[in-house]
Amino acid sequence: MDALQQDTASSPGAPGWALDGIDTLMARGAAFFGTRYAIMGGAMSWVSERNLVAALSNAGAFGVIACGAMQPDRLAEEIAATQALTPKPFGVNLITMHPKLDELVQVCLAHKVGHIVFAGGIPPGSAIKAAKDGGAKVICFAPALALAKKLVRSGADALVIEGSEAGGHIGPVSLNVLAQEILPHIRDVPVFVAGGIGRGEAILSYLEMGAAGAQLGTRFVCATESIAHPNFKRAFIRGAARDALPTVQLDERFPVIPVRALQNEGTKRFLEHQAATIRRFLAGEVEKGAAQLDIEHFWAGALRKAVVDGDVENGSLMAGQSVGMVTREQPAAEIVRELVWQAAAALAARRAVSPA
Known part of the structure; x- marks a missing residue:
């Protein structure tokens, strides 16, 4: 029994079978990532670097390096440094508008990165093909159902639907609406939800709607392993x-x-x-x-x-609107355990009211 199972088993509100239920709901997403949990770290420039990414992957989640404006040599250095900190799977987020996108894809492939996330626009078909031909799984962002279907036809192995509650560059539609619009209709590939998620109860709700897992960014900014400046973290804790x-x-x-x-x-x-x-x-x-x-x-x-x-x-x-749920600095593993425990406790509470 791992630490999370012990925590869950010791709580009268979240018996061990509830954790098994969360594992079942997360099974598709976790298998896609090759991780314990279907929780994906949002790629945040200057924050999602080797230390936080490795900490998330070591905690059983899926860390993602934010390439941002990095040049190929710099990205290669960051990938190697992350691999030195974790033997677990992690991904790399590439901005589709980067002038050296093709070179960055090749850097990921040369370093055996198993998952490439294309963000910031519709990725060129050549980039998707190169990534897949090189053995990587491709994850794309889909802001609407029509585009989600197009990306799947273009070869995307998984999608992220990110609502306007997210931090950074955002679209106009909330996750609540996107989930209703997209989740019932995209079944061929795993779909991960993002935007404004800060607690496990929300993750559970989207899993029950058909999501394969969730992506969180803001919640991890104040992880102990995050290199964000103390002033930056304090702003999040106060926000x-x-x-x-x-x-x-x-x-x-x-x-x-x-x-x-x-x-x-x-x-x-x-x-x-x-x-x-x-x-x-x-x-x-x-x-x-x-x-x-x-x-x-x-x-x-x-x-x-x-x-x-x-x-x-x-x-x-x-920062995303979930910033209000960031109340203190915590180790990444503790945040991940807390999210899964909250989801398991919520599942147990629902079953207690309406037994299966």
């Missing part, structure tokens, strides 16, 4: 769901990609910067294209400034 808001766009002529983050001085200055840039455009002082670039470049380097340097007033505090 509430209502503090994690999407970026505001002032003028439809100058679109702003919505990013959910905790509000700070930088957020206020971004609104002021948008307004000032729009005034300059209307006055004929700057062309539209240059004005758009000026707005887009405001946050350049802002995430690193917050996560690495600890400047939580001027940097970007990307």
Whole structure:
């Protein structure tokens, strides 16, 4: 009996059979990852690096390296360093807009990475084919049912549906709606849910709807193994769901990609910067294209400034609405155990009310 089984068995609200029930519900997702639990770490730039990724995989979850803007040599170094910390499976998240996407895929294959996650757009068919031909499983993000079906036809081995409750760059639809729209209709491949998930009870609900597992990011930012700056972690521990808001766009002529983050001085200055840039455009002082670039470049380097340097007033505090459930710093293994225990306890409570 492992530590989680002992914890569960000792609780009158979560008998051991409930943990077995969670294992059954997670079986497809866990088998896909080759892990104990079908819990996937969200890829967060500057946060999801070797230490957190290895800690999640060692805890029985599935860690994912956030490649972000890394160059091929840098990614190769990060993969090797992660492999030195864990013998367990982990994946690599690649941004489809990266100019060296093909090279990054080859780096993953050369280092025997078993799962490649394509994010930030529809991956080119050539990248999917290269990954699969090299022996890796391909995971793609699907923001709508039609695209989910298209990605499966294109060769995706699994999908992630991420709701607008998530941190960072977000789509317009909540996970609650996406799950209802997509889960009943996609059965050929495992589908993992993401966005605003912070407790095991929510994971259980989506598993019962047909999800193969769940992806969580915000919940793991304050893992002991996370290298995020103490200031960054404190901001998450203090934050509430209502503090994690999407970026505001002032003028439809100058679109702003919505990013959910905790509000700070930088957020206020971004609104002021948008307004000032729009005034300059209307006055004929700057062309539209240059004005758009000026707005887009405001946050350049802002995430690193917050996560690495600890400047939580001027940097970007990307966080999902589940930030209110981050209450303290904990080891990754403890967070994973807590999530599974919560799911098992909820399952036991439901069975007690309505015995099978």
